Amino acid sequence: MKARIKVTLKNGVLDPQGKAIQHALGALGFDGVEGVRQGKFIEVELAETDRAKAEAALDEMCRQLLANTVIENYAIELDEK
Amino acid sequence: MKSAVIVFPGSNRERDMLNALEMISGTRPAAVWHADSELPDVDLVVVPGGFSYGDYLRTGAIAARAHIMPAVAKAAERGVRVLGVCNGFQILCETGLLPGVLMRNADLKFVCREVMLETANADTDFTRKYAQGQVWRCPVAHGEGNYFADEATIERLEGEGRVGLRYAKGDNPNGSINDIAGILNERGNVFGMMPHPENMIEELNGCTDGRALFESVLEAVA
Numbered sequence: 001m002k003a004r005i006k007v008t009l010k011n012g013v014l015d016p017q018g019k020a021i022q023h024a025l026g027a028l029g030f031d032g033v034e035g036v037r038q039g040k041f042i043e044v045e046l047a048e049t050d051r052a053k054a055e056a057a058l059d060e061m062c063r064q065l066l067a068n069t070v071i072e073n074y075a076i077e078l079d080e081k
Numbered sequence: 082m083k084s085a086v087i088v089f090p091g092s093n094r095e096r097d098m099l100n101a102l103e104m105i106s107g108t109r110p111a112a113v114w115h116a117d118s119e120l121p122d123v124d125l126v127v128v129p130g131g132f133s134y135g136d137y138l139r140t141g142a143i144a145a146r147a148h149i150m151p152a153v154a155k156a157a158e159r160g161v162r163v164l165g166v167c168n169g170f171q172i173l174c175e176t177g178l179l180p181g182v183l184m185r186n187a188d189l190k191f192v193c194r195e196v197m198l199e200t201a202n203a204d205t206d207f208t209r210k211y212a213q214g215q216v217w218r219c220p221v222a223h224g225e226g227n228y229f230a231d232e233a234t235i236e237r238l239e240g241e242g243r244v245g246l247r248y249a250k251g252d253n254p255n256g257s258i259n260d261i262a263g264i265l266n267e268r269g270n271v272f273g274m275m276p277h278p279e280n281m282i283e284e285l286n287g288c289t290d291g292r293a294l295f296e297s298v299l300e301a302v303a
Binding site for chain 2: 017064
């Protein structure tokens with residue numbers, strides 16, 4: 001089973017990288033970019049075939065390592081097959 | 082004072098730390114490899130600076146889950162003093178031994194220079210040889226030193242005197258909240274700081290302002 005995990009900064013947490021990207025887009029002539037937030041995208045391949053077990057394991061992985069929940073949120077997407 | 086310095090792949094300040102500790106305590110510290118699972122019997126454990134695991138995922142994230150870290154946490158529980166410097170501070174935050182997180186410097190630049198520090202609380206095991214409010218010189222070298230925690234945590238840290246060190250007014254190199262440079266855990270035996278006192282030890286460094294930090298621990302464990 002394959003999972004896609006998105007790790008994003010919580011609202012209110014300053015994202016200087018996002019701000020720098022926003023400025024660079026402005027410099028390239030892209031007007032009207034009102035905000036950029038940068039995050040992480042992580043793909044995880046699992047041997048597990050039971051969906052519920054996979055979801056539980058992925059949630060633990062996010063809380064223990066993949067995200068720092070002081071500043072980050074995470075969202076898990078699991079492939080159907 | 083018996084001490085140990087934890088070494089990870091990518092640590093690069095462990096030699097400076099070993100030398101500083103030996104010079105001040107008169108006893109050669111043990112260097113402990115991250116893959117070990119036991120610590121020698123020591124009074125102080127130091128997590129040194131560097132770029133453990135290349136800062137992959139987040140600074141300190143992988144090192145915080147290294148084999149040796151449960152032993153460091155257990156030592157902290159027993160009351161052993163634990164000091165994290167720079168990447169060591171980031172690692173201690175990632176393990177949860179200290180609250181909060183060190184984020185990317187507000188201006189996105191790696192900063193390598195000397196700053197002035199202010200001893201915000203001289204009544205700790207790590208700062209007692211400084212005077213309250215004493216301003217002293219110390220180098221910093223980091224890209225992620227921007228201390229952040231939620232409002233309630235900051236309020237607690239401030240209210241409980243757990244901000245040990247601040248960047249002196251106008252000399253905050255990374256945008257950290259309340260100019261925080263170093264914080265204590267609740268019990269007062271774990272301290273994390275971004276600046277490098279181990280590099281302000283010898284006259285050859287041009288300044289010896291960092292000595293008092295190690296002398297503080299030396300006195301505290303005596």
